[in-house]
Amino acid sequence: VAAQKCRKRKLNAILNLEEDVCNLQTQKESLKKEHSQCSKSINQIKQKLNNLYHEIFSRLRDDQGRPVNPRQYVIHCSSNGSVFIIPKHLAKSEQNQDNRKEQKQK
Numbered sequence: 001v002a003a004q005k006c007r008k009r010k011l012n013a014i015l016n017l018e019e020d021v022c023n024l025q026t027q028k029e030s031l032k033k034e035h036s037q038c039s040k041s042i043n044q045i046k047q048k049l050n051n052l053y054h055e056i057f058s059r060l061r062d063d064q065g066r067p068v069n070p071r072q073y074v075i076h077c078s079s080n081g082s083v084f085i086i087p088k089h090l091a092k093s094e095q096n097q098d099n100r101k102e103q104k105q106k
Contacts, residue, residue: 053070053075054070056075057070057073068085071088072087072088073085073086073087073088074087074088076091
């Protein structure tokens, strides 16, 4: 009788584990689909942002009325919501300072 009970518990444990495996496989497939959808959304947003960036630069002019070169300048958004056009070399140094501040806070 004890051996029968032991075999029954073992069989139940195996069945529960098999059910868990099936559930996890279903969850994995669901997460893969969600990841794929998120990746597509991110790519669409990146494309829209890129188009917006080019649209903004196509309309910007310097003091002499010449187009602003997007290879030399970047759009910078500050934490208070202000938007600036600054030279790329300044943006990189500012970004490095921000990264250092973040690392110190960690």
